[in-house]
Amino acid sequence: MATLHTVNKSPFERTSLQRCMDFALPGCAILLLEDGVYAARTGSDYAQQLKSLADVRVFVLGPDAQARGVSVDATIGVVDYVGFVELAVEFSKVQSWL
């Protein structure tokens, strides 16, 4: 019963990502989309924190990163819209941190 957590708010403006990281258990995944992608910037503190989560895969929605001029940290996977759907299907539920 693993969960896909999604975050669509900037980590600099809201606590959504912070709370998401608190709740993401081993086996879960986190997908950053919309303004959530700012956490994925190369070398950012948030990218480091995400990397340190035990057994949690982290992804970013590529089109949203591209739209915002965000270069994605090498530790974070990039998915397209099809990849988003595949993740949603793979996990038993999706938790959206708004």
Added chain:
Amino acid sequence: MAKRLMYLNRRAPHGSVYAAESLEVVLIGAAFDQQVCMAFVDDGVFQLLEGQDTSAIGIKNFTRAFKALGDYDVTELYVEQESLTERGLSAADLMSITYEDEDDDWNEKPSMQIVSRAQMAQLLEAQDVVFNF
């Protein structure tokens, strides 16, 4: 008498409509011969990131219009250094925005100025009107 107007931008560009609406209002307001400047603090600095390409998310990349501000005599764009630093950014990550100075033989000059938080507070205080986005 011309008033000093500031448009204060604190939101990231594409996740909400604030940033696009701000630029829209600036361009409309520029027709009224006021002394206009824009300020970028907090997530507002993300609006100026170089390399934004919205083609894959199906919306217009309004941030290209920043480069046209000089043609509307909007030549003062203030960016807060602390907001950049907090986000791991520097001036080198931002797009180049210039204007042609009619008082100096139309020489091309940078519109963007990086200022400290203390300087930004002074700038804010010096305005007659501040519009918040």
